[in-house]
Amino acid sequence: MAPNNPRYNSIPAFHEKLLKSKRILAICGAGLSAASGLPTFRGAGGLWRNHEATSLATPAAFEDNPGLVWLFYAYRRHMALTAQPNAGHHALAALARKLPGGFLCLSQNVDGLHPRAGHPAEQLRLLHGSLFDIKCNEYCGWIQRDNFDDPFCPALAAASVDVNPGETLPLLDPGQPLAEIPRKEIPKCPNCTAGLQRPGVVWFYESLDEEMMSGVDRWIKDEPVDVVLVIGTSSQVYPAAGYAEKARGKNTSVVTVNLEPEGEVKLARKQDFVFAGDAAVLLPQLLEPIIGKPRRDGTYTP
Numbered sequence: 429m430a431p432n433n434p435r436y437n438s439i440p441a442f443h444e445k446l447l448k449s450k451r452i453l454a455i456c457g458a459g460l461s462a463a464s465g466l467p468t469f470r471g472a473g474g475l476w477r478n479h480e481a482t483s484l485a486t487p488a489a490f491e492d493n494p495g496l497v498w499l500f501y502a503y504r505r506h507m508a509l510t511a512q513p514n515a516g517h518h519a520l521a522a523l524a525r526k527l528p529g530g531f532l533c534l535s536q537n538v539d540g541l542h543p544r545a546g547h548p549a550e551q552l553r554l555l556h557g558s559l560f561d562i563k564c565n566e567y568c569g570w571i572q573r574d575n576f577d578d579p580f581c582p583a584l585a586a587a588s589v590d591v592n593p594g595e596t597l598p599l600l601d602p603g604q605p606l607a608e609i610p611r612k613e614i615p616k617c618p619n620c621t622a623g624l625q626r627p628g629v630v631w632f633y634e635s636l637d638e639e640m641m642s643g644v645d646r647w648i649k650d651e652p653v654d655v656v657l658v659i660g661t662s663s664q665v666y667p668a669a670g671y672a673e674k675a676r677g678k679n680t681s682v683v684t685v686n687l688e689p690e691g692e693v694k695l696a697r698k699q700d701f702v703f704a705g706d707a708a709v710l711l712p713q714l715l716e717p718i719i720g721k722p723r724r725d726g727t728y729t730p
């Protein structure tokens with residue numbers, strides 16, 4: 429779809445489709461939380477010290493240096509706890525409340541901002557887990573939900589330091605060597621005592637929760653999906669990147685909401701929509717016919 433196509437950035441044309449829609453699926457990525465100040469994975473901001481963020485998100489990286497991987501996640505836990513859900517999270521949560529049986533949100537984000545925006549849990553699937561779940565790295569099955577300890581443990585205190593605006597956190601200063609965190613200082617699994625505690629997120633080469641995935645498949649197959657919102661994701665990581673096509677039927681509109689949607693534009697079909705811009709600005713406008721206008725603080729009347 430070229431930028432001069434009537435459906436490129438056309439909010440009135442999208443509203444017409446939305447008002448005729450009964451079932452809506454959203455697939456969210458890191459770009460949704462960008463306006464909350466959290467970095468994305470790819471492109472600018474995808475480096476953590478001199479490491480590609482994605483190279484730290486593997487079981488092999490944890491096996492090799494659990495202290496380094498934990499520092500990365502401890503820092504992200506701290507950032508996420510300090511951040512606030514933005515108008516995009518609030519708009520999706522409001523849509524869920526308005527359409528209890530007709531809207532499901534699949535999010536790749538692990539930052540906890542959807543639940544904190546009041547998104548009903550039964551209409552939210554956290555495909556890649558949560559920074560605030562802790563599990564055993566030996567797969568003994570132990571899992572602890574909603575652990576908001578910050579710092580997570582004394583050895584990771586450097587990740588939970590606050591600095592004044594404009595100052596660099598010593599942990600992120602590439603000029604300063606990173607203190608090694610020995611394996612023995614990472615808390616052990618309280619269940620099997622052999623494994624180490626690790627973040628309850630899904631790393632590359634790990635399977636997503638099977639029950640959750642079959643539930644998503646059932647929801648998609650149950651009845652036609654009218655609209656798929658693809659929000660702030662580069663759609664490079666599977667299986668998440670495959671859901672838009674899985675849900676696509678004859679009359680489905682796939683709606684891309686992305687700051688830099690160029691890649692998606694080439695792929696779009698005639699019934700699709702592309703919106704170029706910040707998801708936090710666009711989502712309240714796009715969903716307004718159903719959710720109404722936000723209150724001054726960006727939230728919606730329950």
Ligand code: BJW
Pocket residue numbers: 456457458459460462463468469470471482485536537538556629630631632633634635636659660661662663664665666667685686687688689705706707708
């Ligand atoms: C804005 C914005 C603003 C910015 N407003 N927009 C099929 C084909 C090929 C490979 C595979 C396949 N199936 C499985 C694989 C292997 C692999 C995979 O997909 N590899 C690809 C790289 C090719 N997948 C897996 O390993 C998955 N497991 C699996 O499938 O198990 C079975 C299996 C195993 C082995 C082999 C085969 C099958 C697991 C994937 C887990 C991904 N985990 C991570 C880390 C999670 C924990 C953590 O957060 O640290 O998930 S990686 C990272 O990428 C993270 C993200 O959720 C994910 C997606 O990134 P996202 O959200 O799209 O972010 P970005 O940065 O890429 O994009 C941001 C976008 O926002 C950009 O487009 C910006 O323009 C935009 N933007 N500001 C709107 N304000």
